[in-house]
Amino acid sequence: MNFNSLVDLDRESAAVLATFTGKKLSFGNLSNLAPDVAEKLAQSKVEELSFDSIEVLELPVASSLAQYKGVLSLGGLRTMTYNASLAMSAFSCAELRVNGYLNLHPNYLGEFLSYEGRALSFNGVKQLDSQSAKELAAFKGDRLGLRGLTHLTLPDAKVLAEYRGVIDMEGLEYVDNNTLRWLQQHLQTFKVSDTIRKRFRRISKTKQFLFKTSITPQIAKTLVLEQYPQLILENLLSLDQATGEELGRYQGTGLHFHRLRALEPGPAAEIAKCSALNLCLNSLKTVSPETARSLASFQGTELRLGIQELDVASARELANFPGTVLRFSKLAWISPEVLEALVAFRGTKLYLGLRELSPELARIAAEAKVVDTLSLNSLTFLRAGAAKELAGFSGARLEFLQLRAISSQVREILREFPGDVLLFGARKLR
Numbered sequence: 001m002n003f004n005s006l007v008d009l010d011r012e013s014a015a016v017l018a019t020f021t022g023k024k025l026s027f028g029n030l031s032n033l034a035p036d037v038a039e040k041l042a043q044s045k046v047e048e049l050s051f052d053s054i055e056v057l058e059l060p061v062a063s064s065l066a067q068y069k070g071v072l073s074l075g076g077l078r079t080m081t082y083n084a085s086l087a088m089s090a091f092s093c094a095e096l097r098v099n100g101y102l103n104l105h106p107n108y109l110g111e112f113l114s115y116e117g118r119a120l121s122f123n124g125v126k127q128l129d130s131q132s133a134k135e136l137a138a139f140k141g142d143r144l145g146l147r148g149l150t151h152l153t154l155p156d157a158k159v160l161a162e163y164r165g166v167i168d169m170e171g172l173e174y175v176d177n178n179t180l181r182w183l184q185q186h187l188q189t190f191k192v193s194d195t196i197r198k199r200f201r202r203i204s205k206t207k208q209f210l211f212k213t214s215i216t217p218q219i220a221k222t223l224v225l226e227q228y229p230q231l232i233l234e235n236l237l238s239l240d241q242a243t244g245e246e247l248g249r250y251q252g253t254g255l256h257f258h259r260l261r262a263l264e265p266g267p268a269a270e271i272a273k274c275s276a277l278n279l280c281l282n283s284l285k286t287v288s289p290e291t292a293r294s295l296a297s298f299q300g301t302e303l304r305l306g307i308q309e310l311d312v313a314s315a316r317e318l319a320n321f322p323g324t325v326l327r328f329s330k331l332a333w334i335s336p337e338v339l340e341a342l343v344a345f346r347g348t349k350l351y352l353g354l355r356e357l358s359p360e361l362a363r364i365a366a367e368a369k370v371v372d373t374l375s376l377n378s379l380t381f382l383r384a385g386a387a388k389e390l391a392g393f394s395g396a397r398l399e400f401l402q403l404r405a406i407s408s409q410v411r412e413i414l415r416e417f418p419g420d421v422l423l424f425g426a427r428k429l430r
Contacts, residue, residue: 001017001020001022001024001025001026002024002026002028003026003027003028003029003030004026004028004029005028005029006027006028006029006030007029007030007031007032008030008032009027009030009033009037010037011034011036011037011040014036014037014040014041015040017040017041017044018040018041018043018044019044020044020046021045021046022046023046023047023048024046024047024048024049024050025041025044025046025048025049025050026048026050026052027050027051027052027053028052028053029052029053030051030053030054031053031054031055031076033051033054033061034061035060035061035063035064036064038061038064038065039064039067041065041068042064042065042066042067042068043067043068044068044070045069045070046070047070047071048070048071048072048073049068049070049071049072049073050072050073050075051073051074051075051076052073052075052076053075053076054074054076054077055076055077055078055079055100056077056078056079056080056081057074057077057080057081057084057088058081058083058084059081059083059084059086059087061084062080062083062084062087062088063087063090065091066087066088066090066091066092067092068091068092068093069092069093069094070093070094070095071093071094071095071096071097072091072093072095072096072097073097073099074096074097074098074099074100075097075099075100076100077098077099077100077101078100078101078102080108082107082108082111085108085111085112086111088111088112088115089111089112089113089114089115090115091115091117092117093117094117094118094119095117095118095119095120095121095143096115096117096119096120096121097120097121097123097145098120098121098122098123098124099121099122099123099124099148100124101122101124101125102124102125102126103125103127104122104125104128104129104132104135104136105132106129106131106132106134106135109132109135109136110135113135113136113138113139113140114140115141116140116141117141118141118142118143119141119142119143119144119145120139120141120143120144120145121144121145121146121147121168122136122145122146122148123145123146123147123148123171124148125146125148125149126148126149126150126151126216127149127150127151127216127218128146128149128152128156130155130156130159133156133159133160134159136160136163137159137160137161137162137163138163139163139165141165142164142165142166143165143166143168144163144165144166144167144168145167145168146167146168146169146171147168147169147170147171148171149169149171149172150171150172150173150174150216150219151172151173151174151175151216151218151219151222152169152172152175152179153175153176153179153218153222154176154178154179154182157175157179157182157183157186157190158182160189160190161186161189161190163189165189166189166190166191167189167190167191168191169190169191169192169193170191170192170193171193172192172193172195172196173193173195173196173211174211174219174222174223175196175222176222176225176226177226180196180199183196211223211231211232211233211234211235211236215233215236215243216243217240217242217243217245217246220243220246220247221246223247223250224246224247224249224250224251227251227252228252229252229253230252230253230254230256231250231252231254231255231256232254232256232258233255233256233257233258233260234258234259235258235259236257236258236259236260237259237260237261238260238262239257239260239263239264239267239271240267241266241267241270243267244266244267244268244269244270244271245270247270247271247274248270248271248272248273248274249273249274250274250275250276251274251275251276252275252276253276253277253278254276254277254278254279254280255271255274255276255278255279255280256280256282257280257281257282257283257284258282258283259283260281260283260284261283261284261285262284262285262286263281263284263287263291263295264291265288265290265291265293265294266294268291268294268295269294269297272294272295272296272297272298272299273297274298274300275299275300276300277300277301277302278300278301278302278303278304278325279295279298279300279302279303279304280304281295281304281305281306282304282305282306282329282330283306284305284306284307285306285307285308285309286307286308286309286310287305287307287310287314287318288314289311289313289314289316289317291314292313292314292315292317292318293317293320295317295318295321296317296318296319296320296321296322298321298323299322299323300323301323301324301325302323302324302325302326302327303318303321303323303325303326303327304327304329305318305327305328305329306329306330307328307330307331308330308331308332310328310331310334310338311338312335312337312338312341315334315338315339315341315342316341316344318342318345319341319342319343319344319345319346321345321347322347323347324347324348324349325347325348325349325351326342326345326347326349326350326351327349327351328342328351328352328353329351329353329377329378330353330378331352331353331354332353332354332355332378333354333355333356334352334354334361336360336361336364339352339361339364339365340364340367343364343365343367343368343369343371345368345370345371346370346371347370347371348371348372348373349371349372349373349374349375350368350371350373350374350375351375351377352365352374352375352376352377352378353377353378354376354378354379355378355379355380356379356381357376357379357382357383357386358385358386359383359385359386359388359389361386362385362386362387362388362389362390363389363392365389365390365393366389366390366391366392366393366394368393368394368395369394371395372395372396372397373395373396373397373398373399374390374393374395374397374398374399375398375399375401376398376399376400376401377399377400377401377402378401378402379400379402379403380402380403380404381403381404381405382400382403382406382410383410384407384409384410384413387410387413387414388413390414390417391413391414391416391417393417393419395419396419396420397419397420397421397422398414398417398419398420398421398422399422400421400422400423401422403423406423
């Protein structure tokens with residue numbers, strides 16, 4: 001029986017609901033629970049009693065719930081008073097689930113963990129400190145749930161291994177290789193995710209590491225220390241200063257951000273400090289001039305950007321990138337002024353993701369003085385007027401990687417280009 005919209009409950013109604021003989025009694029939006037109401041509900045014989053919106057648990061309510069015998073789920077609980085933690089230590093429930101907690105405070109855990117039920121879950125906790133790990137290992141039940149934990153250090157794993165039961169860490173997405181080896185030898189204590197189990201079979205053999213979950217500064221620090229030749233952060237949606245500082249210490253072939261769509265100047269300056277050959281932000285939609293200036297300080301070989309919109313000031317900053325390859329894979333349209341700023345790039349290769357190329361833009365692109373290769377890697381059709389302008393390019397190579405067709409007139413015009421013309425499209429024209 002689920003009451004997902006109920007916001008208030010009186011004592012008489014609670015007494016009636018306590019006679020329910022089903023498996024579960026759930027309150028999704030009941031945030032204010034009076035002690036006498038809690039006392040009546042605690043008399044229920046249902047297998048599970050669940051409260052998803054109680055954020056703070058006070059001593060009177062905790063004392064009233066203490067007599068419940070089934071599975072007690074406090075899904076929204078984020079904090080408690082010290083007295084409440086004392087009352088919770090006297091709980092009679094078989095299993096206690098506290099799923100809203102993000103961080104465990106060791107000062108409360110000492111009393112809390114004297115609770116003598118069969119199982120205890122903190123499925124909202126993402127990180128542990130050493131003292132909290134020590135307190136958790138002292139729990140007397142036979143099952144400890146930490147499904148929200150995404151990262152685990154070797155010292156904390158060794159402390160937790162002192163626990164006599166099974167620790168459920170199915171949400172664990174990343175551990176360093178030393179911790180992974182250690183966990184492999186203690187699977188009788190730790191239940192880990194399939195992702196971690198798969199890594200048991202290919203430990204230390206990969207040339208790149210694809211990280212599919214969120215990231216914290218501590219995880220970033222561990223990833224950097226692992227020294228993966230290529231590090232791909234697939235689901236990182238935002239980047240703060242602290243995480244950027246840790247990633248700025250990365251040394252390897254490539255640092256890739258696959259879903260990062262916005263970037264502030266501060267974190268941009270930090271990741272630009274990394275010692276990688278290429279820095280890839282292929283989902284970054286726009287940049288401010290300040291962020292562009294930070295990214296342009298990257299000292300690697302290649303800077304890849306998925307920018308879809310670019311202003312003149314930002315283009316001028318990015319053109320100052322000191323590396324050899326500047327790639328814009330999704331820049332479908334730009335103004336002549338922006339293109340004039342970009343062709344000032346003094347590297348070897350300039351990749352533009354233009355879908356259409358007018359004669360005016362082609363003339364400006366051909367004015368690139370230093371660039372050796374000009375790649376129009378998203379152009380699907382090339383008109384004769386634009387081809388004539390491109391034939392005046394002074395570099396060594398023109399690349400058209402997505403052309404679907406090419407007319408005989410355009411083919412003859414491109415023959416006049418003194419360098420190499422690479423055509424590779426639907427028909428694999430070369």
